Amino acid sequence: MGEPVVTDEDGTRWITLDRPEILNALSVGDLAVITEAVAGIGPEISAIVLTGTGDRAFSAGMHVNTFADATPDSGRAIISSVRDCVGAIRLAPVPTVAMINGYCLGAAFEMALACDLRVAHPEVRFGLPEVKLGIPSVVDAALLHHYVGLSKAKEIILTADLYSVADLATYGLANRIVPPAQLREAVLDLLAPITACTREVIAAQKELFETWLNNGLQHGIDTSVDVFADLFNTPATLAAIAQYQMSRSRR
CATH class of the missing domain: 1.10.12 (Lyase 2-enoyl-coa Hydratase; Chain  A, domain 2)
Incomplete structure (x- = not known):
C-alpha cells in the first residue's frame, strides 16, 4: 500500500488512493501520480473513476504532515500541485466519476467536486477542514457554490464541519446514493450511456x-x-x- 494504484479495465481507468491506514491521505507525490494518470490517457480510455481503498475513506485529503514547517514558497508549491491535479481531473476529455466510499475531506473533496459525477453511500461524510489549520479552502473549493449555493458553501467552508450525504442531498451533490456494496455497479451503470456516445x-x-x-x-x-x-x-x-x-x- 502506498501511492495511488492505476488500473485499466474495459476502457475505464481506475485510480485508487491506497493508504487506508491513514484514511488514504495524500502526499504531493500522490498528486503527481494522479495528474499523470489522468492527463496521460490514450484513445483506448473512455472514462476515469477515482476511489479509495477500504471502507473508511475516499480520502482525508492532504496528510497534515505535508504542511509541517511549510514556508510561503513550499506552501505555494504544495497548493500548486493540488491545483494541477484537480485541474487535470476537471479538464479531462472523458467523463470522470468519484466513487466515494467514506470520508471525503479537503483536497479529496475538491477532487470529487472536479469530477463530472459523484456516486456515494449513505454514510459518507464531506468536509473542508482547512480553516482549522489556519489556511483557506482554495482551488476547486471555488466550485462548491455552483453545487450548493453561496450561502451553504460559506457555511461548509467557514465552519469546517462534516456533512453527510443526507445533509447535501437536496443540492444534488451526489448523483447516486447506494449501499456500499453497490458503489461499483452504480458507477458502471451511470457511465454506460455516456461511454456509448462518441x-x-x-x-x-x-x-x-x-x-x-x-x-x-x-x-x-x-x-x-x-x-x-x-x-x-x-x-x-x-x-x-x-x-x-x-x-x-x-x-
Missing part, C-alpha cells in the same frame, strides 16, 4: 461546460454554435447520426 462529442461537451462556467451567457451560446457546427466535420458524428437514423427506421 469520445469526440463527450470531449466537446465537457469543453463547453468549462466555457459556460468561465464566460458570459452570450459567449457561451455563440461558442456552442461553433462547436455544434464543427462536429459535422468528424467521421464519428456522421457515423453516430447514420446509426441513429438506422435504428429509428427499424421501429
Whole structure:
C-alpha cells in the first residue's frame, strides 16, 4: 500500500488512493501520480473513476504532515500541485466519476467536486477542514457554490464541519446514493450511456461546460454554435447520426 494504484479495465481507468491506514491521505507525490494518470490517457480510455481503498475513506485529503514547517514558497508549491491535479481531473476529455466510499475531506473533496459525477453511500461524510489549520479552502473549493449555493458553501467552508450525504442531498451533490456494496455497479451503470456516445462529442461537451462556467451567457451560446457546427466535420458524428437514423427506421 502506498501511492495511488492505476488500473485499466474495459476502457475505464481506475485510480485508487491506497493508504487506508491513514484514511488514504495524500502526499504531493500522490498528486503527481494522479495528474499523470489522468492527463496521460490514450484513445483506448473512455472514462476515469477515482476511489479509495477500504471502507473508511475516499480520502482525508492532504496528510497534515505535508504542511509541517511549510514556508510561503513550499506552501505555494504544495497548493500548486493540488491545483494541477484537480485541474487535470476537471479538464479531462472523458467523463470522470468519484466513487466515494467514506470520508471525503479537503483536497479529496475538491477532487470529487472536479469530477463530472459523484456516486456515494449513505454514510459518507464531506468536509473542508482547512480553516482549522489556519489556511483557506482554495482551488476547486471555488466550485462548491455552483453545487450548493453561496450561502451553504460559506457555511461548509467557514465552519469546517462534516456533512453527510443526507445533509447535501437536496443540492444534488451526489448523483447516486447506494449501499456500499453497490458503489461499483452504480458507477458502471451511470457511465454506460455516456461511454456509448462518441469520445469526440463527450470531449466537446465537457469543453463547453468549462466555457459556460468561465464566460458570459452570450459567449457561451455563440461558442456552442461553433462547436455544434464543427462536429459535422468528424467521421464519428456522421457515423453516430447514420446509426441513429438506422435504428429509428427499424421501429
